[in-house]
Amino acid sequence: MTDLEWEQLLCSSPAKAYETLIDQYGNLMYAIVLNKIGNCGSQEAVEECVSDIMLEVFKNAERYSAGSGSLKSYISTIAKRRAIDAFRQISTRNNMRSDMEDEDIFIPPALDNTEEETEKRMFSQNLWNIVRSLEEPDCSIIVYQYFYKHKIRETAKILEMTSDSVKKRSMRARKKIGALLRKGGYHE
Numbered sequence: 338m339t340d341l342e343w344e345q346l347l348c349s350s351p352a353k354a355y356e357t358l359i360d361q362y363g364n365l366m367y368a369i370v371l372n373k374i375g376n377c378g379s380q381e382a383v384e385e386c387v388s389d390i391m392l393e394v395f396k397n398a399e400r401y402s403a404g405s406g407s408l409k410s411y412i413s414t415i416a417k418r419r420a421i422d423a424f425r426q427i428s429t430r431n432n433m434r435s436d437m438e439d440e441d442i443f444i445p446p447a448l449d450n451t452e453e454e455t456e457k458r459m460f461s462q463n464l465w466n467i468v469r470s471l472e473e474p475d476c477s478i479i480v481y482q483y484f485y486k487h488k489i490r491e492t493a494k495i496l497e498m499t500s501d502s503v504k505k506r507s508m509r510a511r512k513k514i515g516a517l518l519r520k521g522g523y524h525e
Contacts, residue, residue, distance in 0.1 A: 340403040347398050355395055362409065364495050366390050366416045368477070371495075373420035375480055376469045378427045386423040390416045467517045475510040478503055 338346075338357055347354040370386045378386075394415055401411050468479050474496050481492040493503040 340408040344403045362412050369416040370420045374424045390419045467514050478507050479510050
């Protein structure tokens with residue numbers, strides 16, 4: 338559907354225009370948000386931000402004109418701005434929470450396996466840092482596959498890639514993660 342057709346559909350049937358918007362640009366919005374807040378926000382935060390973007394695009398649809406630029410650019414701009422706002426909110430919240438954790442909360446050590454529990458936590462933190470350090474789309478692929486439990490086809494659809502590309506990049510990313518873990522003294 339062209340931008341002009343969508344604009345006309347918006348006038349004649351707003352509900353259908355909204356459905357079309359989700360079908361055509363839902364993955365784009367999701368990818369932009371995940372790129373901005375995927376490292377610090379929860380899955381719920383990502384989905385909430387995408388919903389906010391869709392709502393804002395639809396509420397301000399009368400501001401969009403097919404003659405002034407592409408709908409994709411319009412949506413991308415709104416998505417980037419909303420995702421940056423969400424990132425700032427999440428970062429502020431996380432900083433406040435980490436300050437509180439450092440100063441005000443004392444977590445007593447476990448009675449047994451304290452050393453083992455500490456090692457697990459250090460490994461998990463190191464693994465997460467390594468995943469976050471990967472370049473895109475490798476970072477997103479690993480996050481979707483192993484943190485959100487998406488299948489290769491689902492990940493490929495979200496990232497607008499082929500399944501074969503996702504499979505190959507995932508394999509390379511996992512090898513790189515393994516090498517970095519071994520380099521840091523952790524064994525798989």
